Every structure is written in C-alpha cells, then in structure tokens.
Amino acid sequence: MNTLPIHPDDPPRLSFVCADTDEARAARTRLVHRYGNTPIGDADVIVALGGDGFLLETLHRSLSVGNGTAKPVYGMNRGSVGFMLNAYRDHDLPERVARAQSVTLHPLRMVATRTNGDMVEAIGINEVSLLRETRQAAKLRITVDGKVRMQELICDGCLVATPAGSTAYNLSAHGPIVPLAAGILALTPISAFRPRRWRGALLPHTATITFDVLETHKRPVSAVADFTEVREVVQVDVREAREIALTLLFDPEFNFEERILKEQFEP
CATH class of the missing domain: 3.40.50.10330 (Probable inorganic polyphosphate/atp-NAD kinase; domain 1)
Incomplete structure (x- = not known):
C-alpha cells in the first residue's frame, strides 16, 4: 500500500x-x-x-x-x-x-462477439462471467494464450475473477481467494456438469482467456463484465487491462x- x-x-x-x-x-x-x-x-x-x-x-x-x-x-x-x-x-x-x-x-477487459457479428467491449473490475440464458446448460471451449485447455465444459457458466473480485461472485461459486499481489487470475466454473470434478484454474495475470460458445442456437449464453451484459455471444476474450x-x-x-x-x- x-x-x-x-x-x-x-x-x-x-x-x-x-x-x-x-x-x-x-x-x-x-x-x-x-x-x-x-x-x-x-x-x-x-x-x-x-x-x-x-x-x-x-x-x-x-x-x-x-x-x-x-x-x-x-x-x-x-x-x-x-x-x-x-x-x-x-x-x-x-x-x-x-x-x-x-x-x-487492474480490471479485466472483455471483448464479446455476438451471434450477429457485433463486438462489444467492456471493463470488469470484479469479474467477467459467462452464463446460460435458458434451461439448457452452456457448452464452452476454453483456450488460454492460444492453446485449447478444455475442449468442452458443460456448465451453468464460467467466470474470470481479479484478485479484488475473488471474494465476490467467484467465492460464491467456490473459487479460490487470490491475494492482491499474487499476479494471478481465477478461472472458475459455475455448477460444472462435465467434467464434474473440475474446480477451475489459477492463471498468470498476463494470460488471455478465450471462451467459444458451442451450440449457440440451442444453448444461448450471455457475457457479463460487472454491470455490462451482452446476450447471445459466440466468443468472449478476457485479459487484464494492465493499462488501466x-x-x-x-x-x-x-x-x-x-x-x-x-x-x-x-x-
């Protein structure tokens, strides 16, 4: 301090x-x-x-x-x-x-691409979360720094939290609390169904996380950066906005x- x-x-x-x-x-x-x-x-x-x-x-x-x-x-x-x-x-x-x-x-910068091709950018101080829009579970593919780390996650959603936000929604979703000086982002699933035992990951703050939404018409997903919600997304890129x-x-x-x-x- x-x-x-x-x-x-x-x-x-x-x-x-x-x-x-x-x-x-x-x-x-x-x-x-x-x-x-x-x-x-x-x-x-x-x-x-x-x-x-x-x-x-x-x-x-x-x-x-x-x-x-x-x-x-x-x-x-x-x-x-x-x-x-x-x-x-x-x-x-x-x-x-x-x-x-x-x-x-340092907040997160979200770039969300909608099914109609529109791109929306927003800032998340606590977290960026992806959430299913209907009764159907979401299907997500997760890529970190260009490498696919999870081919298919079936879940209610998934979020990326900053250290400051790790005690908020992330903690409610059973994600880890991250000390401010750790230089780490928390990647946390929300009610994961498959793989059922996956509890998430800790990533360096320099990582770029990409979520691809699978079966978008059957399983629509929204992306939320703090207060900004973007519905019917097909892809969401998240990284730390170190410049802010x-x-x-x-x-x-x-x-x-x-x-x-x-x-x-x-x-």
Missing part, C-alpha cells in the same frame, strides 16, 4: 456521491454541509457512500471523469456488507483521506490486503 501525495496542510478536494438509499443520501447531506462539495471533475478524491456494489459503480465512474487517469475513490459503508469500504464517521474526514493508504487495482489503474483508498487500520487474506481462514 502507498499513500497519496496530499499535504496535510492542503486538504484534499472531495466530491461526495451516494447510493440511492435513505441512509446514504442522509450521510451525503451531512458531509456536504460540513465539508462542502467539489464537482467530481475537479475533485482530488471521490467519496462513495453506500455498499460494495455502489463502490464498484463509483470506480467505473472514476474512469470517465479522470481525463485518462482514474480518480482515487474513498468509500465509507452506508450499505450492508461493506467488505471494501471504510467505517463511516462524520468527523475528521479530510484528515482521514489525506493519510489514507492506496491500493491499485484504479485507486482505492483505505484507512491505515483497514488493511484491505489483510482482509482478503483473512477471508481464507474464516469458518
């Missing part, structure tokens, strides 16, 4: 955004009244008030307002789980942000890397 280059005598310019809930809106009103509100494009830091899902939305939004460099995001929990969020407190917020430690995340760096800010006592490690030992 690193700290932002913010001088304690020069308070960071903060822009407050919130989830569409009463609790989050009330918190934003209090904080704006206390500290003011800088337009998001001019802010040093975006303060996100909500849950983990809203934090993910804010990280996506930070890409579009950073003029090529994503704005740092400091989240405070006004949702439910708040795994990736700091504790909510009204007081001393500029000082907390100024001494916060930063974690850099997202910055999350945490209180020193939070220690996001420790939280991810600790999840591996929770009962």
Whole structure:
C-alpha cells in the first residue's frame, strides 16, 4: 500500500456521491454541509457512500471523469456488507483521506462477439462471467494464450475473477481467494456438469482467456463484465487491462490486503 501525495496542510478536494438509499443520501447531506462539495471533475478524491456494489459503480465512474487517469475513490459503508469500504464517521474526514493508504487495482477487459457479428467491449473490475440464458446448460471451449485447455465444459457458466473480485461472485461459486499481489487470475466454473470434478484454474495475470460458445442456437449464453451484459455471444476474450489503474483508498487500520487474506481462514 502507498499513500497519496496530499499535504496535510492542503486538504484534499472531495466530491461526495451516494447510493440511492435513505441512509446514504442522509450521510451525503451531512458531509456536504460540513465539508462542502467539489464537482467530481475537479475533485482530488471521490467519496462513495453506500455498499460494495455502489463502490464498484463509483470506480467505473472514476474512469470517465479522470481525463485518462482514474480518480482515487474513498468509500465509507452506508450499505450492508461493506467488505471494501471504510467505517463511516462524520468527523475528521479530510484528515482521514489525506493519510489514507492506496491500493491499485487492474480490471479485466472483455471483448464479446455476438451471434450477429457485433463486438462489444467492456471493463470488469470484479469479474467477467459467462452464463446460460435458458434451461439448457452452456457448452464452452476454453483456450488460454492460444492453446485449447478444455475442449468442452458443460456448465451453468464460467467466470474470470481479479484478485479484488475473488471474494465476490467467484467465492460464491467456490473459487479460490487470490491475494492482491499474487499476479494471478481465477478461472472458475459455475455448477460444472462435465467434467464434474473440475474446480477451475489459477492463471498468470498476463494470460488471455478465450471462451467459444458451442451450440449457440440451442444453448444461448450471455457475457457479463460487472454491470455490462451482452446476450447471445459466440466468443468472449478476457485479459487484464494492465493499462488501466484504479485507486482505492483505505484507512491505515483497514488493511484491505489483510482482509482478503483473512477471508481464507474464516469458518
């Protein structure tokens, strides 16, 4: 973890955004009244008030307002789980942000080709997942760096998760938790039917994973990168977008890397 280059005598310019809930809106009103509100494009830091899902939305939004460099995001929990969020407190917020430690995340880039030939590109901070669209199981062929590694996977779906996303949908699908500094992506099947005992794979972050959808007319499949869904795909390429760096800010006592490690030992 690193700290932002913010001088304690020069308070960071903060822009407050919130989830569409009463609790989050009330918190934003209090904080704006206390500290003011800088337009998001001019802010040093975006303060996100909500849950983990809203934090993910804010990280996506930070890409579009950073003029090529994503704005740092400091989240405070006004949702439910708040795994990736700091504790909510009204007081001393500029000082907390100024001494916060930063974690850099690299998302996934998905390029999905639809049955009509259209190509759709999207960014996934947590994961890119392929999911069956009907009662019929999906049939997928998996290629890694140009070499076919699985000729046919019959399943409800399959996903590629970043380390930050490995504790989300990936964990629910019984995938491994990946430490942030491991340089690894998790490839995890969702309810695999054949081969029944395949539990997935750990791949270097430099890998390019290609999913070919077999029997597309009988077994339609959609591809989802965080919030972007593309239906009726025939092929999906996934790789780490190393050229994109997202910055999350945490209180020193939070220690996001420790939280991810600790999840591996929770009962």
